[in-house]
Amino acid sequence: MIEQYNKVNRVANVLIDYLLLNSSLIIVFNFLHHSSFQWLTDRSCLNAVVIFNLLWLFAANLMGLYRLHLDGHIVAKAVKTYLVYLTLVWYIMLFVSHMETYNISKEFLFLSLALYALLLIIWKVFYVKTVKYSTVLHGxxxxxxxxxxxxxxxxxxxxxxxxxxxxxxxxxxxxxxxxxxxxxxxxxxxxxxxxxxxxxxxxxxxxxxxxxxxxxxxxxxxxxxxxxxxxxxxxxxxxxFQGALRAGNLNKADVFSIRKEPLENVINRIVKRAFDIVFSLLVIVLVLSWLYPILYVLIKAESRGAVFFVQPRSGKDNTTFNCYKFRSMYLNEDADSLQARRGDSRITRIGRFLRRTSLDEMPQFFNVLLGDMSVVGPRPHMLSHTEEYANLIDHFMVRHFIKPGITGWAQVNGLRGETQTLDDMRARVEADMWYMENWSFALDLKIIFFTFFKTLKGDKYAF
Known part of the structure; x- marks a missing residue:
């Protein structure tokens, strides 16, 4: 019953969201051109319909709109999805608006987006307020x-x-x-x-x-x-148990797993690894190839020492690997035991810029290419911190079931930087476990998108 209802819930939301999206485009086009069927032969309108539908699909998957179970948060989630969709539309229009086949008027763009926003919110509020008592969707x-x-x-x-x-x-x-x-x-x-x-x-x-x-x-x-x-x-x-028990069978014996792990599926691991290889190669070839010589000069000019800072970190299955970073500190004896603090005197001037923009993490794409890390995953900790927190926090070691990442769900939710209290680390571990249990390729893309957005905007936790 519950599973059937959730499927109906998702299908209803997807179908009606897209119906409202396309209705808003057609209604506005007809209003501006005083015609009922001209949109069928207008290439600009048809191209806009295709682009807007694809962008909504991407935004909805990025925000996980249709994975959400029905509750009051669905309205807030819809608003956030729309804001991402709005951003994507404006960016895409900047690049294609000069093309003849995408010559869309500002009036059409503004009115259709505004109408869809209005219809979407009305629908989501109505859905939340009425579906609980409806026998149409769940009988x-x-x-x-x-x-x-x-x-x-x-x-x-x-x-x-x-x-x-x-x-x-x-x-x-x-x-x-x-x-x-x-x-x-x-x-x-x-x-x-x-x-x-x-x-x-x-x-x-x-x-x-x-x-x-x-x-x-x-x-x-x-x-x-x-x-x-x-x-x-x-x-x-x-x-x-925090998540849903997963039923299985072992030689006719029922077995329950206490958490789901999508990355235990070999196909999912292949998809994630293939993406890691392609993405890391693109970053190394297109960015690090010219960024490294510049940072080499700047880092060497300010302080003595190697350009790369290499530190043993805890990886998948708690194996140790050498994690690469651009050196952002003066040489010191506490680098392998003491976390960086706000206003830390060990950080160089160029190091402050590197840490604030997260450019110091860029060499870790070599770790990704080598297979020690993934683009997205729990952040790897120093060995001393792994040993310390494993004894203080339940489930801490569970985060090591998967590869560590350059960025992760904890980081895009503000759980990065110095952990001043034990509760700070607990929150980070809970976020890492949530990621492990809810992994999807779309979730990885979402985390990368928000990491890039936070980097451009500036992250107050990056120091």
Missing amino acids: PLKKAVIIGGGGTGTELFHRFKNNLLGYELLGLFGDKPLTTATCDFYLGNISACMKYVVENKIDEIFCALPFSQQSTIERLIRHSDKNLVRFKLIPEHFDY
Whole structure:
């Protein structure tokens, strides 16, 4: 039920978003030209339709608009996606507007973008406000009950009441004492469950009993099957796991993975590695080939020492590799143990510029080409910090399941630079784990886009 609803949710959003986009283009064109069908033979209009649709597709994938489950954030996500789309449209128009086949008037551009913004926001607000109670998209509400009044059942109850769409929760059965919040929904002991289910024509049962009550669970399954009631098992302590459990099979034994890892798929690894090789080669040939001689002179002129700073860092599977950077500090004995701080006296003048613009990280594209790093991934830490934080933060080492990156999800969300407190590092680790569990090629492109944008804009955390 939940999976089906999410699919319908995405399809409905995609179709209507594109319907509104193209409707706004056609409506504005007809308004300006006082014609209903002239747009069908106007090459400029047709080209604009193609470009605008492709740019919206790119912006929506970049922002993950259609991966979002329905909640109040969908409106904010739509606004952010539109702003990225608007930026892309204006940039593209600057390059193609002089071409005859893309000769689009400013009035058409402004009015169509404004109309689409208005229609998009109205649609998203309407969608969020009404779809929860709609039977059109997800059909009649499924009547459900929960069996199990322990911690797992109580946690599931709260999730039902907060944001689980498509269900009408009628109550909870359990033999253990219930919390105050669930008492009003208490329907009786487990032995009374099946009678209630049959009499009230319940559609689904969510069983949150511990697996130690195997005989009770088996009896409930038999009765559910006999009465055409769908029976679903909830793993004990499911709320402990941050992500969705992934079901698998090992020689006819059911196996649950505590987190999804898209990069465990060999095809995904090939795609990511191929992109790393192509992207790093382009940067090395097109940028570093002329940037290196300039920085060589500037770095050498200000302070003695090598142009490159080479430091052992923690890589995939916690293997050690040599990470390359342009040297941004005077030679010092604390380079391998002490993080750079704001106003650090060890940083040279040219080093401040390199660090502020992140140009000091450019040699790491050689690490990417060699296979030690990826363009996008968790930032590699000094060996001493890996050892220190592994003992202080749960799940810290999980970030080493994948290759470290030049930039990452943590960095584009402001979690970069000096970690002054343990909570700062926890937040960075959580962001790295989220990236690992939600990786996609589109997400990598999104992170690269925002890294480039932040570099141009200036990042206050870069020092």
